[in-house]
Amino acid sequence: MSTEAHAERLTGTEWDGGALPYRVGHRKLGMWLFIVSDAMTFSAMLIAYSYARASSESWPTPFPFNPSILFSTTMTLCLLASSFTMVMAVKASAHNHLKSARRWIGATMVGGLAFLILHLIEWKHLIDDGLRPFRLADEMARHWPSAPPLFGASFFSITGLHMFHVLTGVLYLGWVALRISKTRHEDVEISGLYWHFVDLVWMFVFPLIYLMSVDMTGGGGGGSH
Amino acid sequence: MALESIKGLMKKTDFILMGLCVLLAAAFLVLAGSNVARAGDFLTIDSLFFTVVCLLLALTFIAIPAMTLRERGMLHNPFAIGEGIAPARAAEDVHFEGSTKLFFYVLLALLVLTLVEVLLAYFEVPLTLMLIILIGLSLIKAALIMAYFMHLRFERMSLVLTLVPIMVVCICLFFIFFPDSFRSHDLRSNPVAPAAQGGAAH
Numbered sequence: 001m002s003t004e005a006h007a008e009r010l011t012g013t014e015w016d017g018g019a020l021p022y023r024v025g026h027r028k029l030g031m032w033l034f035i036v037s038d039a040m041t042f043s044a045m046l047i048a049y050s051y052a053r054a055s056s057e058s059w060p061t062p063f064p065f066n067p068s069i070l071f072s073t074t075m076t077l078c079l080l081a082s083s084f085t086m087v088m089a090v091k092a093s094a095h096n097h098l099k100s101a102r103r104w105i106g107a108t109m110v111g112g113l114a115f116l117i118l119h120l121i122e123w124k125h126l127i128d129d130g131l132r133p134f135r136l137a138d139e140m141a142r143h144w145p146s147a148p149p150l151f152g153a154s155f156f157s158i159t160g161l162h163m164f165h166v167l168t169g170v171l172y173l174g175w176v177a178l179r180i181s182k183t184r185h186e187d188v189e190i191s192g193l194y195w196h197f198v199d200l201v202w203m204f205v206f207p208l209i210y211l212m213s214v215d216m217t218g219g220g221g222g223g224s225h
Numbered sequence: 226m227a228l229e230s231i232k233g234l235m236k237k238t239d240f241i242l243m244g245l246c247v248l249l250a251a252a253f254l255v256l257a258g259s260n261v262a263r264a265g266d267f268l269t270i271d272s273l274f275f276t277v278v279c280l281l282l283a284l285t286f287i288a289i290p291a292m293t294l295r296e297r298g299m300l301h302n303p304f305a306i307g308e309g310i311a312p313a314r315a316a317e318d319v320h321f322e323g324s325t326k327l328f329f330y331v332l333l334a335l336l337v338l339t340l341v342e343v344l345l346a347y348f349e350v351p352l353t354l355m356l357i358i359l360i361g362l363s364l365i366k367a368a369l370i371m372a373y374f375m376h377l378r379f380e381r382m383s384l385v386l387t388l389v390p391i392m393v394v395c396i397c398l399f400f401i402f403f404p405d406s407f408r409s410h411d412l413r414s415n416p417v418a419p420a421a422q423g424g425a426a427h
Contacts, residue, residue, distance in 0.1 A: 022384040032384070036392050047399040055406035057413050065347055073343050080339065084332045087374055091325070189376070196374040203366045207342055207359040214346040 024186075031190045035197045038165075042201050045161065046208055049154040060140045060151045061213045068122075072210045075118045076202065079166075082111025083199040086173075086192045093188040098180050101188065105177040108195060112170040119163055126155075133157075155209060162205055165198045243290045253283035270404060278397070285390050292382055322379045331373045338362050 022029060053059045063069055089104030130137040133153045136144075140151065176183065176191045257279035264272045294300040342362055345355050372378040377385055 021381075022387070023381045024384060029384075032388055036388055039392055040395055043396045043399060047402065051402055051406040054403065055409040055413070057410070069343065069346055073339070076339055077336070080332065080335055083370070083374055084328065087328045088325070090376075091323075091328075193375055196370055199374075200367050200370045203363050203370065206339075207363055211342055211346040211359060212352065212356060214349070216349045 028186055028190050028193070031193050035193065038197065039201075042158075042161070042204070045158050046204060049158060049208070052148070052150050052154060056148050056150075057146045058144050059213075060136060060144045060147050061215055062137075062140050062143075062151075063210060063213045064215045069210060069214055071118065071122060072206060075115050075122075076206050078111050078115045078118065079199050079202050082108045082115070083196055085111060086195045090189050090192045093180070093185050096185075102177050102180050105173050105180070105188075105191075109170050109173050109177070112166050112173070112195075116163065116166055116170070119159065119166075123156075123159075126152075131155075158205055158209060162198070162201055165201070169195050169198050239293075243293060246286045246289050250283045250286035253279045253286065257283065274397075274400070278394070281390065281394060285386075288386055323373065323376075328373065331369055334369060335366055338366050 024032075063072075085104050085107040089101050089108060092098075092101035092104055126137070129139065131140070131152045133156050134149050136147065136149050136151055140147070172191055172194060176188055180188065257276050260272065260276050260279065266272070291300060342359055345358060350358070371389075377389075
Protein backbone atom coordinates (compact mmCIF):
# COMPACT_ATOMS: atom_id res chain seq x y z
CA MET A 1 0.00 0.00 0.00
CA SER A 2 1.35 3.40 -0.91
CA THR A 3 2.02 5.84 1.88
CA GLU A 4 -0.66 8.27 0.73
CA ALA A 5 -3.32 5.57 0.49
CA HIS A 6 -2.29 4.31 3.90
CA ALA A 7 -2.46 7.81 5.33
CA GLU A 8 -5.90 8.32 3.81
CA ARG A 9 -7.12 5.08 5.31
CA LEU A 10 -5.90 6.27 8.68
CA THR A 11 -7.22 9.81 8.60
CA GLY A 12 -10.54 9.62 6.73
CA THR A 13 -13.59 10.05 8.91
CA GLU A 14 -15.54 6.92 9.75
CA TRP A 15 -18.25 7.72 7.24
CA ASP A 16 -15.67 8.39 4.51
CA GLY A 17 -14.23 4.91 4.83
CA GLY A 18 -11.59 5.57 7.42
CA ALA A 19 -10.80 2.04 8.49
CA LEU A 20 -9.29 2.93 11.85
CA PRO A 21 -11.66 5.19 13.77
CA TYR A 22 -9.33 5.11 16.78
CA ARG A 23 -6.21 5.52 14.64
CA VAL A 24 -4.48 2.69 16.50
CA GLY A 25 -3.84 -0.82 15.27
CA HIS A 26 -5.97 -3.71 16.44
CA ARG A 27 -3.22 -5.01 18.71
CA LYS A 28 -2.88 -1.71 20.49
CA LEU A 29 -6.63 -1.49 20.93
CA GLY A 30 -6.57 -5.05 22.27
CA MET A 31 -3.89 -4.15 24.79
CA TRP A 32 -5.93 -1.14 25.89
CA LEU A 33 -9.01 -3.32 26.40
CA PHE A 34 -6.92 -5.80 28.38
CA ILE A 35 -5.60 -2.93 30.50
CA VAL A 36 -9.13 -1.73 31.24
CA SER A 37 -10.22 -5.19 32.34
CA ASP A 38 -7.05 -5.72 34.36
CA ALA A 39 -7.57 -2.35 36.04
CA MET A 40 -10.97 -3.63 37.14
CA THR A 41 -9.40 -6.83 38.51
CA PHE A 42 -6.96 -4.83 40.60
CA SER A 43 -9.54 -2.32 41.74
CA ALA A 44 -11.84 -5.17 42.77
CA MET A 45 -9.03 -6.62 44.89
CA LEU A 46 -8.15 -3.27 46.44
CA ILE A 47 -11.81 -2.58 47.18
CA ALA A 48 -12.19 -6.03 48.75
CA TYR A 49 -9.19 -5.26 50.95
CA SER A 50 -10.65 -1.87 51.88
CA TYR A 51 -13.99 -3.54 52.61
CA ALA A 52 -12.41 -6.06 54.96
CA ARG A 53 -10.41 -3.32 56.64
CA ALA A 54 -13.30 -0.88 57.06
CA SER A 55 -15.59 -3.56 58.45
CA SER A 56 -13.08 -4.78 61.03
CA GLU A 57 -12.78 -3.41 64.51
CA SER A 58 -9.03 -3.08 64.16
CA TRP A 59 -6.47 -3.83 61.52
CA PRO A 60 -2.74 -4.42 61.91
CA THR A 61 -0.53 -1.48 60.89
CA PRO A 62 2.77 -3.28 61.26
CA PHE A 63 5.17 -1.41 58.96
CA PRO A 64 7.64 0.85 60.77
CA PHE A 65 8.74 3.88 58.73
CA ASN A 66 12.32 2.73 58.94
CA PRO A 67 13.00 0.20 57.41
CA SER A 68 9.70 -1.10 55.88
CA ILE A 69 8.34 2.09 54.32
CA LEU A 70 11.76 3.27 53.13
CA PHE A 71 12.29 -0.18 51.59
CA SER A 72 8.99 -0.09 49.69
CA THR A 73 9.68 3.52 48.65
CA THR A 74 12.90 2.28 47.06
CA MET A 75 10.86 -0.33 45.19
CA THR A 76 8.51 2.43 44.00
CA LEU A 77 11.45 4.47 42.75
CA CYS A 78 12.78 1.42 40.83
CA LEU A 79 9.42 1.05 39.11
CA LEU A 80 9.09 4.77 38.33
CA ALA A 81 12.60 4.90 36.90
CA SER A 82 11.90 1.82 34.76
CA SER A 83 8.74 3.50 33.46
CA PHE A 84 10.83 6.47 32.36
CA THR A 85 13.40 4.26 30.60
CA MET A 86 10.51 2.51 28.82
CA VAL A 87 9.29 5.86 27.50
CA MET A 88 12.79 6.48 26.18
CA ALA A 89 12.82 3.02 24.58
CA VAL A 90 9.55 3.73 22.74
CA LYS A 91 10.89 7.11 21.64
CA ALA A 92 14.10 5.55 20.33
CA SER A 93 12.12 2.89 18.50
CA ALA A 94 9.88 5.57 16.93
CA HIS A 95 13.00 7.22 15.52
CA ASN A 96 14.18 3.78 14.34
CA HIS A 97 17.23 3.76 16.62
CA LEU A 98 16.90 0.05 17.29
CA LYS A 99 20.15 -0.38 19.18
CA SER A 100 19.43 2.35 21.65
CA ALA A 101 15.82 1.17 21.97
CA ARG A 102 17.13 -2.26 22.89
CA ARG A 103 19.44 -0.76 25.49
CA TRP A 104 16.63 1.30 27.03
CA ILE A 105 14.43 -1.82 27.20
CA GLY A 106 17.33 -3.59 28.90
CA ALA A 107 17.45 -0.79 31.49
CA THR A 108 13.71 -1.16 32.01
CA MET A 109 14.12 -4.89 32.61
CA VAL A 110 16.86 -4.19 35.16
CA GLY A 111 14.48 -1.85 37.00
CA GLY A 112 11.75 -4.49 36.95
CA LEU A 113 14.12 -7.21 38.18
CA ALA A 114 15.39 -4.96 40.99
CA PHE A 115 11.77 -4.40 42.02
CA LEU A 116 11.11 -8.15 41.98
CA ILE A 117 14.18 -9.02 44.04
CA LEU A 118 13.50 -6.32 46.65
CA HIS A 119 9.89 -7.44 46.85
CA LEU A 120 10.85 -11.10 47.35
CA ILE A 121 13.28 -10.12 50.12
CA GLU A 122 10.42 -8.32 51.85
CA TRP A 123 8.09 -11.29 51.45
CA LYS A 124 10.74 -13.55 52.96
CA HIS A 125 11.04 -11.27 56.01
CA LEU A 126 7.28 -11.27 56.55
CA ILE A 127 7.01 -15.04 56.10
CA ASP A 128 9.92 -15.56 58.52
CA ASP A 129 8.04 -13.39 61.04
CA GLY A 130 5.23 -15.94 60.84
CA LEU A 131 2.76 -14.07 58.63
CA ARG A 132 0.54 -16.46 56.63
CA PRO A 133 -2.44 -15.77 54.36
CA PHE A 134 -4.94 -16.64 57.06
CA ARG A 135 -2.86 -16.22 60.19
CA LEU A 136 -1.25 -13.13 61.65
CA ALA A 137 2.33 -13.15 62.79
CA ASP A 138 2.49 -13.75 66.56
CA GLU A 139 3.73 -10.24 67.28
CA MET A 140 0.91 -8.67 65.25
CA ALA A 141 -1.68 -10.87 66.98
CA ARG A 142 -0.35 -9.65 70.33
CA HIS A 143 -0.54 -5.97 69.36
CA TRP A 144 -3.91 -6.14 67.61
CA PRO A 145 -5.83 -8.86 69.41
CA SER A 146 -9.21 -7.98 67.88
CA ALA A 147 -7.89 -7.83 64.31
CA PRO A 148 -9.15 -10.47 61.85
CA PRO A 149 -6.50 -12.73 60.37
CA LEU A 150 -6.98 -11.30 56.88
CA PHE A 151 -3.95 -9.01 56.76
CA GLY A 152 -1.79 -11.73 55.21
CA ALA A 153 -4.45 -12.75 52.71
CA SER A 154 -4.92 -9.22 51.40
CA PHE A 155 -1.21 -8.42 51.43
CA PHE A 156 -0.02 -11.59 49.72
CA SER A 157 -2.81 -11.75 47.14
CA ILE A 158 -2.60 -8.12 46.00
CA THR A 159 1.17 -7.76 45.99
CA GLY A 160 1.49 -11.32 44.65
CA LEU A 161 -0.74 -10.60 41.67
CA HIS A 162 1.18 -7.40 41.04
CA MET A 163 4.49 -9.24 41.30
CA PHE A 164 3.22 -11.76 38.78
CA HIS A 165 2.42 -8.87 36.43
CA VAL A 166 5.94 -7.47 36.85
CA LEU A 167 7.46 -10.89 36.15
CA THR A 168 5.31 -11.30 33.04
CA GLY A 169 6.26 -7.78 31.98
CA VAL A 170 9.99 -8.48 32.29
CA LEU A 171 9.65 -11.65 30.19
CA TYR A 172 7.50 -9.81 27.63
CA LEU A 173 10.02 -6.97 27.38
CA GLY A 174 12.84 -9.48 26.96
CA TRP A 175 10.99 -11.07 24.08
CA VAL A 176 10.37 -7.68 22.46
CA ALA A 177 14.02 -6.67 22.90
CA LEU A 178 15.22 -9.88 21.25
CA ARG A 179 12.94 -9.47 18.25
CA ILE A 180 13.12 -5.69 17.97
CA SER A 181 14.52 -5.70 14.44
CA LYS A 182 11.68 -7.93 13.23
CA THR A 183 8.76 -6.27 15.00
CA ARG A 184 7.01 -3.06 14.08
CA HIS A 185 7.22 0.08 16.16
CA GLU A 186 3.68 -0.37 17.41
CA ASP A 187 4.61 -3.66 19.08
CA VAL A 188 7.28 -1.91 21.14
CA GLU A 189 4.74 0.75 22.05
CA ILE A 190 2.26 -1.95 23.15
CA SER A 191 4.80 -3.56 25.46
CA GLY A 192 5.39 -0.05 26.84
CA LEU A 193 1.68 0.33 27.52
CA TYR A 194 1.70 -2.88 29.54
CA TRP A 195 4.75 -1.82 31.52
CA HIS A 196 3.30 1.61 32.36
CA PHE A 197 0.10 -0.08 33.49
CA VAL A 198 2.07 -2.25 35.92
CA ASP A 199 3.63 0.96 37.24
CA LEU A 200 0.20 2.62 37.44
CA VAL A 201 -1.24 -0.21 39.53
CA TRP A 202 1.65 0.07 41.96
CA MET A 203 0.78 3.77 42.40
CA PHE A 204 -2.39 2.54 44.13
CA VAL A 205 -1.01 -0.58 45.84
CA PHE A 206 1.87 1.31 47.46
CA PRO A 207 -0.22 3.94 49.30
CA LEU A 208 -3.11 1.64 50.20
CA ILE A 209 -1.13 -1.39 51.36
CA TYR A 210 2.08 0.17 52.68
CA LEU A 211 1.56 3.83 53.60
CA MET A 212 -1.83 3.13 55.17
CA SER A 213 -0.18 0.42 57.29
CA VAL A 214 2.60 2.58 58.69
CA ASP A 215 3.20 1.82 62.35
CA MET A 216 2.31 5.09 64.12
CA THR A 217 2.11 4.07 67.73
CA GLY A 218 5.08 1.82 68.01
CA GLY A 219 2.73 -1.15 67.87
CA GLY A 220 0.12 0.18 70.31
CA GLY A 221 -3.28 0.57 68.71
CA GLY A 222 -4.56 0.73 65.18
CA GLY A 223 -7.00 2.87 63.27
CA SER A 224 -10.33 1.40 62.38
CA HIS A 225 -9.99 2.43 58.75
CA MET B 226 -26.04 10.92 -7.70
CA ALA B 227 -26.36 7.83 -5.51
CA LEU B 228 -23.35 8.94 -3.50
CA GLU B 229 -24.93 12.35 -2.93
CA SER B 230 -28.13 10.81 -1.62
CA ILE B 231 -26.17 8.50 0.69
CA LYS B 232 -24.25 11.47 2.04
CA GLY B 233 -27.54 13.30 2.61
CA LEU B 234 -28.88 10.30 4.51
CA MET B 235 -25.72 10.18 6.61
CA LYS B 236 -26.19 13.82 7.49
CA LYS B 237 -29.74 13.12 8.56
CA THR B 238 -28.79 10.15 10.77
CA ASP B 239 -25.95 12.24 12.18
CA PHE B 240 -28.39 14.98 13.02
CA ILE B 241 -30.87 12.63 14.67
CA LEU B 242 -28.13 10.94 16.73
CA MET B 243 -26.71 14.26 17.85
CA GLY B 244 -30.15 15.48 18.85
CA LEU B 245 -30.73 12.30 20.82
CA CYS B 246 -27.39 12.72 22.61
CA VAL B 247 -28.16 16.33 23.54
CA LEU B 248 -31.62 15.33 24.78
CA LEU B 249 -30.21 12.52 26.94
CA ALA B 250 -27.51 14.79 28.34
CA ALA B 251 -30.12 17.42 29.21
CA ALA B 252 -32.30 14.75 30.84
CA PHE B 253 -29.44 13.58 33.04
CA LEU B 254 -28.57 17.15 33.98
CA VAL B 255 -32.21 17.75 34.99
CA LEU B 256 -32.16 14.49 37.00
CA ALA B 257 -28.99 15.56 38.83
CA GLY B 258 -30.42 19.04 39.44
CA SER B 259 -33.72 17.70 40.76
CA ASN B 260 -31.83 15.36 43.07
CA VAL B 261 -29.85 18.27 44.50
CA ALA B 262 -33.02 20.34 44.86
CA ARG B 263 -35.08 17.61 46.54
CA ALA B 264 -32.46 16.06 48.81
CA GLY B 265 -32.71 17.56 52.26
CA ASP B 266 -29.30 16.33 53.36
CA PHE B 267 -27.22 16.49 50.21
CA LEU B 268 -23.96 15.22 51.69
CA THR B 269 -24.85 11.55 52.00
CA ILE B 270 -23.12 8.76 50.13
CA ASP B 271 -26.31 7.86 48.23
CA SER B 272 -27.06 11.41 47.18
CA LEU B 273 -23.50 12.20 46.13
CA PHE B 274 -23.21 8.93 44.24
CA PHE B 275 -26.45 9.50 42.36
CA THR B 276 -25.53 13.07 41.43
CA VAL B 277 -22.04 12.16 40.27
CA VAL B 278 -23.30 9.28 38.14
CA CYS B 279 -25.92 11.57 36.52
CA LEU B 280 -23.36 14.28 35.80
CA LEU B 281 -20.90 11.76 34.37
CA LEU B 282 -23.54 10.30 32.07
CA ALA B 283 -24.55 13.81 30.95
CA LEU B 284 -20.91 14.58 30.19
CA THR B 285 -20.52 11.35 28.24
CA PHE B 286 -23.56 12.12 26.08
CA ILE B 287 -22.69 15.77 25.47
CA ALA B 288 -19.10 14.87 24.51
CA ILE B 289 -20.05 13.48 21.09
CA PRO B 290 -22.03 16.50 19.79
CA ALA B 291 -19.45 18.85 21.31
CA MET B 292 -16.65 17.07 19.48
CA THR B 293 -18.57 17.17 16.20
CA LEU B 294 -19.09 20.90 16.61
CA ARG B 295 -15.40 21.31 17.36
CA GLU B 296 -14.43 19.35 14.27
CA ARG B 297 -16.54 21.71 12.15
CA GLY B 298 -14.87 24.70 13.76
CA MET B 299 -17.98 25.97 15.52
CA LEU B 300 -16.58 25.36 18.98
CA HIS B 301 -13.11 25.97 20.35
CA ASN B 302 -11.55 23.83 23.02
CA PRO B 303 -10.83 26.12 25.96
CA PHE B 304 -8.37 23.60 27.39
CA ALA B 305 -6.27 23.30 24.23
CA ILE B 306 -2.58 23.57 24.96
CA GLY B 307 -0.26 25.51 22.68
CA GLU B 308 -1.11 25.75 19.03
CA GLY B 309 -3.39 22.73 19.09
CA ILE B 310 -1.93 19.43 18.03
CA ALA B 311 -4.93 18.32 15.94
CA PRO B 312 -3.93 14.65 15.87
CA ALA B 313 -6.38 13.80 13.09
CA ARG B 314 -4.18 15.61 10.61
CA ALA B 315 -0.88 14.03 11.55
CA ALA B 316 -0.58 11.40 8.88
CA GLU B 317 2.88 9.88 9.29
CA ASP B 318 3.07 6.14 9.70
CA VAL B 319 4.86 6.40 13.02
CA HIS B 320 3.88 9.46 14.93
CA PHE B 321 5.53 10.22 18.20
CA GLU B 322 4.97 13.37 20.14
CA GLY B 323 6.48 14.59 23.34
CA SER B 324 10.08 15.52 23.98
CA THR B 325 12.51 13.98 26.44
CA LYS B 326 12.19 17.16 28.47
CA LEU B 327 8.41 16.73 28.78
CA PHE B 328 8.76 13.11 29.93
CA PHE B 329 11.46 14.14 32.37
CA TYR B 330 9.15 16.75 33.89
CA VAL B 331 6.40 14.13 34.19
CA LEU B 332 8.83 11.79 35.95
CA LEU B 333 9.85 14.65 38.25
CA ALA B 334 6.20 15.37 39.09
CA LEU B 335 5.61 11.68 39.85
CA LEU B 336 8.67 11.58 42.11
CA VAL B 337 7.60 14.72 43.99
CA LEU B 338 4.06 13.35 44.50
CA THR B 339 5.51 10.05 45.77
CA LEU B 340 7.73 11.97 48.16
CA VAL B 341 4.71 13.90 49.48
CA GLU B 342 2.89 10.61 50.04
CA VAL B 343 5.81 9.12 51.94
CA LEU B 344 6.14 12.30 54.04
CA LEU B 345 2.48 11.93 55.04
CA ALA B 346 3.36 8.54 56.49
CA TYR B 347 6.49 9.98 58.13
CA PHE B 348 4.56 12.76 59.90
CA GLU B 349 1.90 10.24 60.98
CA VAL B 350 -1.10 12.11 59.62
CA PRO B 351 -4.38 10.65 60.99
CA LEU B 352 -5.39 7.64 58.90
CA THR B 353 -8.72 8.90 57.50
CA LEU B 354 -7.24 12.23 56.39
CA MET B 355 -4.20 10.40 55.02
CA LEU B 356 -6.43 8.03 53.03
CA ILE B 357 -8.25 10.94 51.35
CA ILE B 358 -5.02 12.76 50.45
CA LEU B 359 -3.35 9.53 49.27
CA ILE B 360 -6.26 8.63 46.97
CA GLY B 361 -6.28 12.16 45.54
CA LEU B 362 -2.53 12.17 44.88
CA SER B 363 -2.64 8.64 43.43
CA LEU B 364 -5.40 9.66 41.03
CA ILE B 365 -3.26 12.59 39.85
CA LYS B 366 -0.30 10.23 39.39
CA ALA B 367 -2.44 7.71 37.48
CA ALA B 368 -3.72 10.49 35.23
CA LEU B 369 -0.16 11.69 34.55
CA ILE B 370 1.02 8.17 33.70
CA MET B 371 -1.94 7.49 31.43
CA ALA B 372 -1.79 10.86 29.69
CA TYR B 373 1.94 11.10 29.02
CA PHE B 374 3.69 7.77 29.57
CA MET B 375 0.85 5.75 28.06
CA HIS B 376 0.52 8.42 25.40
CA LEU B 377 -3.23 8.85 25.76
CA ARG B 378 -2.84 12.63 25.57
CA PHE B 379 -1.69 12.28 21.97
CA GLU B 380 -4.26 9.71 20.84
CA ARG B 381 -7.55 10.42 19.19
CA MET B 382 -10.28 11.64 21.49
CA SER B 383 -12.50 8.75 20.36
CA LEU B 384 -10.08 6.23 21.92
CA VAL B 385 -9.93 8.17 25.18
CA LEU B 386 -13.71 8.41 25.36
CA THR B 387 -14.09 4.70 24.65
CA LEU B 388 -11.67 3.62 27.35
CA VAL B 389 -11.64 6.06 30.24
CA PRO B 390 -15.30 6.80 31.16
CA ILE B 391 -16.30 3.13 31.19
CA MET B 392 -13.35 2.30 33.43
CA VAL B 393 -14.12 5.15 35.84
CA VAL B 394 -17.83 4.33 36.01
CA CYS B 395 -17.21 0.61 36.60
CA ILE B 396 -14.65 1.26 39.32
CA CYS B 397 -16.98 3.78 40.98
CA LEU B 398 -19.72 1.15 40.98
CA PHE B 399 -17.54 -1.02 43.25
CA PHE B 400 -17.97 1.63 45.95
CA ILE B 401 -21.56 0.51 46.35
CA PHE B 402 -20.29 -2.13 48.82
CA PHE B 403 -18.92 0.31 51.36
CA PRO B 404 -22.13 1.19 53.25
CA ASP B 405 -22.37 -2.52 54.06
CA SER B 406 -18.82 -2.64 55.39
CA PHE B 407 -19.49 0.40 57.61
CA ARG B 408 -22.65 -1.31 58.85
CA SER B 409 -20.81 -4.46 59.84
CA HIS B 410 -18.12 -2.33 61.49
CA ASP B 411 -20.83 -0.65 63.59
CA LEU B 412 -22.36 -4.02 64.45
CA ARG B 413 -18.98 -5.30 65.59
CA SER B 414 -18.04 -2.29 67.70
CA ASN B 415 -21.38 -1.88 69.52
CA PRO B 416 -23.02 -5.31 69.61
CA VAL B 417 -24.97 -4.32 72.76
CA ALA B 418 -26.98 -1.52 71.19
CA PRO B 419 -29.70 -3.58 69.46
CA ALA B 420 -30.12 -5.82 72.51
CA ALA B 421 -30.43 -2.78 74.79
CA GLN B 422 -33.13 -1.36 72.52
CA GLY B 423 -34.98 -4.68 72.64
CA GLY B 424 -34.70 -4.67 76.43
CA ALA B 425 -36.12 -1.14 76.62
CA ALA B 426 -39.12 -2.15 74.54
CA HIS B 427 -40.11 -4.89 76.99
